[in-house]
Amino acid sequence: MSVLNKRIIVTGAGGGMGKAVVQLLLQNGANVIGCDLNSNALTEFESNERFVSIACNLLDEQKVKDLFEIAVKKFGQIDGLINTAGIAQSATPIEQVSLTDWHRLMDINMSMIFLTCREAAIHMKKGKNGTIVNVGSVSTTRPRPGLQAYIASKGAVESFSKALALELAPDNIRVNTLHPGPCDTNMLGQFAGKDADIDEMKDTVFKQSIPLGKLLTPNDIAQSAKFLLSDESSMVTGGVFHVDGGRSV
Numbered sequence: 001m002s003v004l005n006k007r008i009i010v011t012g013a014g015g016g017m018g019k020a021v022v023q024l025l026l027q028n029g030a031n032v033i034g035c036d037l038n039s040n041a042l043t044e045f046e047s048n049e050r051f052v053s054i055a056c057n058l059l060d061e062q063k064v065k066d067l068f069e070i071a072v073k074k075f076g077q078i079d080g081l082i083n084t085a086g087i088a089q090s091a092t093p094i095e096q097v098s099l100t101d102w103h104r105l106m107d108i109n110m111s112m113i114f115l116t117c118r119e120a121a122i123h124m125k126k127g128k129n130g131t132i133v134n135v136g137s138v139s140t141t142r143p144r145p146g147l148q149a150y151i152a153s154k155g156a157v158e159s160f161s162k163a164l165a166l167e168l169a170p171d172n173i174r175v176n177t178l179h180p181g182p183c184d185t186n187m188l189g190q191f192a193g194k195d196a197d198i199d200e201m202k203d204t205v206f207k208q209s210i211p212l213g214k215l216l217t218p219n220d221i222a223q224s225a226k227f228l229l230s231d232e233s234s235m236v237t238g239g240v241f242h243v244d245g246g247r248s249v
Contacts, residue, residue, distance in 0.1 A: 003230050004029035007075040009067070011058060011116060012085030014041025016185030017135065020218030021082060021225050026051060028226065033071040036085070058085060058112040068119045080229045081120040082133040083113045084221075088190035091146030102149050109153035113160065117175075121168060130173040133228045134161045135221075136240075138181045141248040142209075147191065154179075158240055165238035174237035176228050181244025182206040183216040211246030 003025055010025070012018035013034030022034050022045060031050045034042045039055035046053055052074055056063050071078055086109045092101075113134050124130030137154040139147055158177045165175040207215055224243045227233055242248040 002028070002232070003080075003226060005031065006079040006229065007031045007033075007071065007077055008080035008082065008229060009033045009035060009071055009078060009116070009120070011035045011081075011083045011112070013053075014038050015084065016187065016218045017180065017183065017221045018084035020222040021084060022051070024219070024222040024226055025229070030080075030229075031075050033067070033074070035067055058116060059107055061115060064115045064119050067116075068123055072123060077127055078120060078123045078130065080131045080133070081116060082135070082225055082229060083116055084135045085112055086135065088187050089147050089150035090190060091144070093146060094148055097149055105149045105153045106156070109150070110156045110160070113157055117160075117164060121164075121171075121173065124168075124173045125171045128172050130168075130171075131229050131233075132161075132164070132168075132173065132175045133225055134175070134177050136161075136177045136179045138179045138242055138244040138247050140179065141242065144191075150191075162238050162240075169237060174228075174233070176233075176236060176239045176241060178221065178224055178228065179240060179242045179244065179248065180221050181210060181216050181242070181247040183218060183221060185218060209247055210244065211249065214245065216243065216245060 008025055008030050010018055010022050013022050014036035022032050025032050026048055033052045035054050035056045039053050042053040045051045054067055056067050058064055117132055120132055134157050136157040139151045140155045140158055143151050161175050161177040221243055
């Protein structure tokens, strides 16, 4: 699955899944622009000449435009975009979810993807080629109580990606959605209630919900992302890929 010399933007690059994607892409010869609010989380990659670290608020339209312009100036073109950036929702009854909470989840989990995909389309259309991967969640298929706002935001990601796949297909730009299952990252603990024992939940609620009997690792997600960003998936678009150990079945 070759991504050799491809120029790929990774959002949320400082987090568990995003960082694993950056690492795997660099190991396989890709040029990577890692974007995260916390640029300090990416210092381990900065010695690699094929890596550029950019601190960016992806809800700022101008900052998103600047991100792509910097990437193009550095590498000449953009071949791929993977959106791993996002936030979780602590399990909360709907009557306790404020409109501010709702908007925050929708903005970070969906509006950021809209902005990066819009900018990616502008640049990829010039070369009549490109691949976009948006990270959703298995919870859109197998919901859990108390995550209604989060699940709605990730459902929007899936629908948006399918619509965009059809729209951009004439320009040879592919768009797919990757739905991870429970993954052993810091974000997993954010889904539990504030008084929950996350270590206990990993062994009960999360692990026991996965037919293969173990939590996913960030590398599990990265491997699937690499396939979708590679030439080997050249006829794959509009797809929804569950990487969840059978959780969605």
